[in-house]
Amino acid sequence: DTGVSQDPRHKITKRGQNVTFRCDPISEHNRLYWYRQTLGQGPEFLTYFQNEAQLEKSRLLSDRFSAERPKGSFSTLEIQRTEQGDSAMYLCASRNEEGTGANVLTFGAGSRLTVL
Amino acid sequence: QKEVEQNSGPLSVPEGAIASLNCTYSDRGSQSFFWYRQYSGKSPELIMSIYSNGDKEDGRFTAQLNKASQYVSLLIRDSQPSDSATYLCAVKIGNQFYFGTGTSLTVIP
Numbered sequence: 346d347t348g349v350s351q352d353p354r355h356k357i358t359k360r361g362q363n364v365t366f367r368c369d370p371i372s373e374h375n376r377l378y379w380y381r382q383t384l385g386q387g388p389e390f391l392t393y394f395q396n397e398a399q400l401e402k403s404r405l406l407s408d409r410f411s412a413e414r415p416k417g418s419f420s421t422l423e424i425q426r427t428e429q430g431d432s433a434m435y436l437c438a439s440r441n442e443e444g445t446g447a448n449v450l451t452f453g454a455g456s457r458l459t460v461l
Numbered sequence: 462q463k464e465v466e467q468n469s470g471p472l473s474v475p476e477g478a479i480a481s482l483n484c485t486y487s488d489r490g491s492q493s494f495f496w497y498r499q500y501s502g503k504s505p506e507l508i509m510s511i512y513s514n515g516d517k518e519d520g521r522f523t524a525q526l527n528k529a530s531q532y533v534s535l536l537i538r539d540s541q542p543s544d545s546a547t548y549l550c551a552v553k554i555g556n557q558f559y560f561g562t563g564t565s566l567t568v569i570p
Binding site for chain 1 (some may be wrong): 467
């Protein structure tokens with residue numbers, strides 16, 4: 346088990362371009378979360394999956410944002426027509442549904458987005 | 462009202478002292494509380510979880526929960542320079558985890 350993996354670690358793009366981030370959770374974790382974090386702030390919830398089902402979406406997630414978890418394993422977060430305000434660290438986290446680790450969120454290293 | 466409120470600091474303590482970090486939450490139905498440590502440029506890592514009123518100790522760390530006052534705290538004894546980081550308080554409500562803005566701690570050698 347290599348933990349939660351995120352790719353790419355850094356992405357620099359020009360305003361208006363589309364970007365996609367990938368998250369591979371811990372293999373036995375069926376719950377997957379995406380958060381956004383800007384400097385000086387805590388992680389802000391974006392969306393949450395249980396297996397392949399997207400169960401909750403934050404109002405922060407505008408229609409330019411879309412997330413998928415097609416087979417209940419890895420997840421992608423796509424941002425279309427990026428804006429400078431999208432510059433942030435995008436964090437993925439996963440957890441078990443049951444057992445001693447059920448309440449423990451494990452974070453990936455994050456994908457840092459810079460929009461020029 | 463935000464779900465979780467923290468004093469953003471910065472908090473500075475000398476090496477060997479006790480660092481005290483505080484957090485309040487708004488939802489009385491919250492049952493699970495967490496402290497995460499985040500080094501600059503890194504992702505959050507869990508250091509403590511607490512679910513019932515009282516104290517929970519793990520090495521140099523003690524988490525305290527007071528549900529009546531909706532208050533969670535973290536004490537770090539014998540603070541070390543390596544403890545210098547941002548500490549995030551988190552609360553689980555349903556299937557959601559809400560984070561505070563974090564308190565920046567600097568331990569001065």
